[in-house]
Amino acid sequence: MKKEIVVSGIRSTGSLHLGNYLGAMRNYARMQDDFTCFFFVADYHSLTTHPDPKDLRASVYRVIAENIASGLDPEKVTLYAQSDVPETTELYLLLNTLAYKGELEKVPTFKDKVRSQPDNVNAALLTYPVLMAADILIHKATQVPVGKDQEQHLEMARNFAHRFNSRYNETIFPEPYAFNFGEALIKVPGLDGSAKMSKSENGAGTIYLTDEDEVIRKKIMKAKTDSSPTEAHTPLPESIANLFQLLQLVSGAEAVAPYQTAWNETTIRFGDLKKELAEAMVQFVKPIREKALDLQQSPEAIQQILRTGAEKARASAAQTLEEARRAVGIRYY
Ligand code: ATP
Ligand code: MG
Numbered sequence: 001m002k003k004e005i006v007v008s009g010i011r012s013t014g015s016l017h018l019g020n021y022l023g024a025m026r027n028y029a030r031m032q033d034d035f036t037c038f039f040f041v042a043d044y045h046s047l048t049t050h051p052d053p054k055d056l057r058a059s060v061y062r063v064i065a066e067n068i069a070s071g072l073d074p075e076k077v078t079l080y081a082q083s084d085v086p087e088t089t090e091l092y093l094l095l096n097t098l099a100y101k102g103e104l105e106k107v108p109t110f111k112d113k114v115r116s117q118p119d120n121v122n123a124a125l126l127t128y129p130v131l132m133a134a135d136i137l138i139h140k141a142t143q144v145p146v147g148k149d150q151e152q153h154l155e156m157a158r159n160f161a162h163r164f165n166s167r168y169n170e171t172i173f174p175e176p177y178a179f180n181f182g183e184a185l186i187k188v189p190g191l192d193g194s195a196k197m198s199k200s201e202n203g204a205g206t207i208y209l210t211d212e213d214e215v216i217r218k219k220i221m222k223a224k225t226d227s228s229p230t231e232a233h234t235p236l237p238e239s240i241a242n243l244f245q246l247l248q249l250v251s252g253a254e255a256v257a258p259y260q261t262a263w264n265e266t267t268i269r270f271g272d273l274k275k276e277l278a279e280a281m282v283q284f285v286k287p288i289r290e291k292a293l294d295l296q297q298s299p300e301a302i303q304q305i306l307r308t309g310a311e312k313a314r315a316s317a318a319q320t321l322e323e324a325r326r327a328v329g330i331r332y333y
Contacts, residue, residue, distance in 0.1 A: 003034065004142050004143055006144070007144055010039075012060045013199045016063065017197045019188035025066075028067065041080075043083050049117070070209075079309045080310050081309075085138070095134055095164065098163045101126075116201075130156075136157050148186060172327055193242075225239050243277060250281060
């Protein structure tokens with residue numbers, strides 16, 4: 001039976017963190033045997049925040065190394081840099097003719113960026129969901145392992161696919177869906193009360209896969225907590241719910257149960273909770289950090305992975321682009 005096609009990308013905007021791992025990368029590794037997988041470093045997407053050109057190469061290598069350290073096997077999947085597949089940008093242009101300013105302006109991540117970088121509201125920020133749709137549709141993917149923050153972009157990708165097929169009266173693109181093995185999509189909250197851990201924002205609230213043991217311990221011990229409950233069965237405030245969620249994600253539901261009981265009985269000790277969480281995080285991050293650092297010692301090996309990945313990704317992309325061009329009518333000889 002033909003395997004389903006999977007695409008997902010990560011921006012080269014800095015060191016990856018537990019949110020990237022638990023929301024997306026963990027599933028990459030779990031999917032690599034049963035699906036035809038394309039995973040890429042979204043270097044074009046990182047340009048919207050104007051990174052220093054000098055930093056790009058190391059950022060791209062780091063994303064590759066951290067993915068492999070998290071269990072991805074470059075022999076099993078196609079691992080590539082987005083900018084190595086120019087077919088994607090051509091499809092992006094075709095899809096842009098079907099994307100409307102009004103719908104793009106309403107996207108919450110766009111509105112957030114308008115607030116956070118008012119001096120740099122560039123057109124690429126506005127059309128980010130169109131490029132993301134092109135990344136996915138160029139391989140005709142149907143499953144997209146991503147975190148909850150990407151859910152709405154996926155809906156837009158489905159709309160663009162559908163619109164293209166109807167406009168040109170031909171079913172070229174299947175509709176892609178966010179994937180998490182049938183479970184709800186994950187959003188790993190920041191430790192500082194921010195909505196999510198992030199590569200490019202709120203460093204103190206984010207556990208990076210590069211963080212040393214002591215840094216992890218410090219960040220967890222400083223995590224925001226509300227005051228202890230004075231009445232039995234008080235509903236969990238967000239800060240405590242976040243810590244419970246993090247413990248559940250790294251150690252499983254059994255680890256959280258005693259703290260939930262202690263909360264209900266007003267005997268919870270936040271220090272104990274944080275200590276357990278910190279040690280679980282340290283054990284979790286350490287092997288990934290060490291392996292990723294090790295891999296970055298061999299840039300030639302990373303270059304070879306990128307070269308092979310680019311070739312495989314382009315072969316797949318070229319086929320889809322040819323179909324799309326023909327449907328649009330831009331084939332003259
Ligand atoms: P940036 O701040 O540069 O946008 P980011 O941390 O949001 O970085 P992305 O490269 O935008 O990371 O996203 C890569 C993948 O990680 C996506 O699938 C996204 O849904 C997922 N992801 C990012 N942050 C979280 C989080 N806090 N919880 C769960 N998944 C996340
Ligand atoms: Mg992001």
